[in-house]
Amino acid sequence: MTVRRLRTSFPAILIAVAFLAAGCRATPPSSETVPVLVSPAPSPGFPSAEKTVVPAAPSDEAADNEIARVIAISVDGLNPRAIQKLGRSRTPAIHRLMREGAYTLNARTIREQTRTLPNHTAMFTGRRVEGQRGGHGYTENVDNGTTIHQAAGHYVASVFDVVHDNGGSTAMFAAKIKFNLYKRTWNAHGGPDRAGRNDGRANIDRFTIDVNNTRLVAKLTAELRRSPREFTFVHLSLPDRAGHAHGFMRKEYLDAVEQTDRLLGRILDTVADRPGLHRHTLVLLTTDHGGDGATHYAADKLKNYRIPFMAWGPGIPAGRDLYALNPTFRSPGTSRTNYRGKQPIRNADLANVVTDALDLPRVPGSEFNSPRSLNLFR
Ligand SMILES: [Zn+2]
Numbered sequence: 001m002t003v004r005r006l007r008t009s010f011p012a013i014l015i016a017v018a019f020l021a022a023g024c025r026a027t028p029p030s031s032e033t034v035p036v037l038v039s040p041a042p043s044p045g046f047p048s049a050e051k052t053v054v055p056a057a058p059s060d061e062a063a064d065n066e067i068a069r070v071i072a073i074s075v076d077g078l079n080p081r082a083i084q085k086l087g088r089s090r091t092p093a094i095h096r097l098m099r100e101g102a103y104t105l106n107a108r109t110i111r112e113q114t115r116t117l118p119n120h121t122a123m124f125t126g127r128r129v130e131g132q133r134g135g136h137g138y139t140e141n142v143d144n145g146t147t148i149h150q151a152a153g154h155y156v157a158s159v160f161d162v163v164h165d166n167g168g169s170t171a172m173f174a175a176k177i178k179f180n181l182y183k184r185t186w187n188a189h190g191g192p193d194r195a196g197r198n199d200g201r202a203n204i205d206r207f208t209i210d211v212n213n214t215r216l217v218a219k220l221t222a223e224l225r226r227s228p229r230e231f232t233f234v235h236l237s238l239p240d241r242a243g244h245a246h247g248f249m250r251k252e253y254l255d256a257v258e259q260t261d262r263l264l265g266r267i268l269d270t271v272a273d274r275p276g277l278h279r280h281t282l283v284l285l286t287t288d289h290g291g292d293g294a295t296h297y298a299a300d301k302l303k304n305y306r307i308p309f310m311a312w313g314p315g316i317p318a319g320r321d322l323y324a325l326n327p328t329f330r331s332p333g334t335s336r337t338n339y340r341g342k343q344p345i346r347n348a349d350l351a352n353v354v355t356d357a358l359d360l361p362r363v364p365g366s367e368f369n370s371p372r373s374l375n376l377f378r
Contacts, residue, residue, distance in 0.1 A: 065315050065359075071234065071267065072350055073236065079239075082253070085254065091261040102321070102322050106331055107322075116240070120235070122136065125351060126159075126348055137153065143180055149189060158351065165194065167196060168229070168358065170205050172208070173217075175211055183204060195361075206229070221270040239253055242256035243295075248291030248303075281313055289304050302336075322374075326373070349368045352374075357376070
């Protein structure tokens with residue numbers, strides 16, 4: 001089943017479904033700041049390079065799943081110990097994902113770094129960091145005004161490219177201004193569409209930044225009710241923000257995880273309340289890094305590199321450990337791991353989990369889960 005066919009088959013009547021419970025509860029907490037809507041940044045003079053998009057082909061592992069849409073959520077700085085410490089009573093949405101979906105609390109970041117932009121770039125591209133070894137090359141944790149292509153020295157395709165070029169619609173909702181790096185990279189400097197109909201060079205159809213997480217999720221759930229995309233990426237920032245201000249795993253940090261869980265609950269409720277969404281939507285949850293003490297920058301610390309990875313949706317077995325489902329991956333214990341031999345489940349597997357679930361070609365140049373061997377389904 002192709003993405004385009006699924007999109008046109010989605011009942012337009014959903015447009016008529018007005019403001020439901022999830023949106024009504026979207027009351028911004030006083031601790032959050034005013035909305036920031038960011039306009040496109042000026043383009044740096046990077047010559048747009050060619051990209052190669054493999055023509056659509058029958059998928060590898062997940063060809064007959066029911067998934068037509070993916071919502072991938074990254075909760076910035078989500079230490080799995082916080083999930084265990086808060087328990088089901090204070091993180092009911094995350095525990096719903098664990099109870100009804102497949103998950104591990106022992107996934108890994110990319111090895112080289114436990115910072116936000118290098119890890120999110122890995123999630124989008126399926127690449128490690130180090131450019132000399134096929135990585136995406138973006139080592140900074142600030143938006144330096146350039147592009148990922150410039151960091152790598154060549155065009156770096158993303159999961160957004162693959163979904164978009166094959167006729168799907170894409171969105172990113174992010175809670176940090178520096179995510180403008182991705183708008184510049186895959187919209188202003190997106191490569192030409194070489195698969196099927198020409199869908200243009202802007203690969204992220206809707207790009208929204210709002211540092212107010214509550215309002216960001218309200219915008220997201222409004223869109224999910226009105227016109228859900230084939231691929232939606234969501235970045236939430238409260239735990240990271242509280243961790244830097246007060247210390248990771250401190251009270252304020254745990255409160256931020258609890259607050260974020262309520263936002264996750266709104267997203268899950270929005271999906272679960274609509275049969276057209278619920279029957280065909282895969283929800284993924286992971287993070288860019290953990291954190292403990294004052295920061296999360298040391299890439300050799302367990303508290304920073306150990307992260308959750310969760311999948312929830314039709315066909316996903318309830319309550320299953322992802323390592324038990326995936327003997328070709330190795331649960332890493334407490335080790336940091338490298339890139340040789342059997343791999344742990346990583347946040348960077350995300351790009352090709354998405355392409356696999358949507359029956360699309362792998363992300364060109366990707367390394368992680370490139371064979372699409374990570375199986376989420378029964
Ligand atoms: Zn941080």
